[in-house]
Amino acid sequence: MLIALFPGDGIGPEIIAQARRVLDALAIDGLTYEEGLVGGAAYKAVGHPLPPETLELAKRADAILFGAVGDPDCDSLERHLRPEQAILGLRKALGLFSNLRPAKVFPELADASALKKEVASAIDLLIVRETNGDVYFGEKGMRKTAEGLREGYDIMSYNEEQVRKIAHQGFQAARARRGKLCSVDKANVLETSQLWRDVMIEVSAEYPDVALSHMYVDNAAMQLVRNPGQFDVIVTGNMFGDILSDQASMCVGSIGMLASATLNDSNQGLYEPIHGSAPDIAGQGKANPLATVLSAAMMLRYSLNMPEQADRIEAAVAKALANGARSPDLGGGMTTVEMGDAVLAAL
């Protein structure tokens, strides 16, 4: 099985290195690794954030372990050359449409949230976000109005097939958890959302064991603060999912702990921490590698079909935390490598 390692920018290389150490420690037969250039690092090296060789490697790989992209040096580049295009380009080119973002509080870290401890402790949710459509990928551009004014536009849309695919992901995830699926949309305003809601209801007929509810996105943003413990699985579109999943991650308290998976139809997946490239602390050994280590666990579970190995990593992370492993973002003083050491010791 081939794993593509895309460290990317900022703290990306440091955190990927620790995830690699943990994977190596599992001594799994038949795993091979190839590294590729993405993001600002790729732009600086070869002039494009997602070079052809990287894309080719991504397509060949069984799974991609991704660090982070984002580089302030690239902020004034044209949009198609910016680091973020690497992640958008990979999602689209590989059909990675199902972005899974679990949010759960480790008991040792419940105090880290800005939410009250009793509110934060109750969080155990999964956001299933569609990542191949919506206003992200519709026609877009700058044009002039009839009066000669500059106007920016982006077409939001979903077709029934796109919604059906992500609906099944949501229902199946809910079935494997607590059986509750909340579909988030803005059907009181958007036709895209009306179709979304119609199709969610159609698909629900195949999942009589899952309780489907609907919530407007503005209300969902409120409820995620008021009582996030009410949610099991949330399924939503690309734009709303971007906002709500970042909000939910912060409710958990420590964005340095949260992993994500983005899957396509053949369970090929891209695995990445949900935090960014943190250029301000890059190269200083301050980054928390646990979100990346946990992303590697998701990779073993979803793309490589090795649930026991995934469990081992997750248990080791929990144990390392219980043993007191704390990077600066968790209020401690351990370096990136020491955090890796702590997980290895717990394995």
Added chain:
Amino acid sequence: MLIALFPGDGIGPEIIAQARRVLDALAIDGLTYEEGLVGGAAYKAVGHPLPPETLELAKRADAILFGAVGDPDCDSLERHLRPEQAILGLRKALGLFSNLRPAKVFPELADASALKKEVASAIDLLIVRETNGDVYFGEKGMRKTAEGLREGYDIMSYNEEQVRKIAHQGFQAARARRGKLCSVDKANVLETSQLWRDVMIEVSAEYPDVALSHMYVDNAAMQLVRNPGQFDVIVTGNMFGDILSDQASMCVGSIGMLASATLNDSNQGLYEPIHGSAPDIAGQGKANPLATVLSAAMMLRYSLNMPEQADRIEAAVAKALANGARSPDLGGGMTTVEMGDAVLAAL
């Protein structure tokens, strides 16, 4: 001066009645009132959520005091007949483009937030949301793809004139407060946001005394949980503003306390609590009227140019809270009318 009273649905009539009592108690010369039908109530009476007489009254009035719309009986109506269309229709027809949503914690209520007390207490922000453009009002519909699939679509767009107008609102509000303006967009993905950001930067040249910053909407949703005290004024588009302002309101803890204004170019305004029609408690005297009372204060300040009278109402609300006035949403047992009594007593 003519004030249009639009009670609407659910708890709307109860809360408007208390705001009216408070206004009457001020005994302001020359205020007249006319009532109009909106929302589900209007649909049930005359077949449309925003009947022509209501719209005509709205246009004639100096200000509109609005209760709430939303009625579960209307959920399966076609979109253009649903109660929410009343508010969207009024915003559009009257050019009400500048939606101001202040969020600040009353010291007595700091415990009510799901956020830790020290995080919630620091909140003192204003969201300036554009409400005449964006994906809300672009062309939208259902169509078939080339493969014959149902597809919903909505065009998101802003032109430079629309952005410039709301930019000035944001900069002026920031100038009158702590001098910090954070513009929220998704310029790494959306052309609409790129134009938004460009125009914000252009307009900033006229406000050298205001510090402009930019934040992606996903990060803003995180920061509003992590450290909402960092914000002074946030300016953003219609869709992102819908989500973030509801999120911010919940960070404050008690959505029953938050007022809003939506202004047009001639400072004609629509004033409403940010909470909804709460059909589950309608008619039971359980609704908290303070958000509506505070909306009436905003009306006196922004549309009727009576800042002293506005101050009097706001001071009376603060005093009523200090005296222990608590409706059920604030953890107390006072009825809607008793809450009104408490404000009157404090006046």
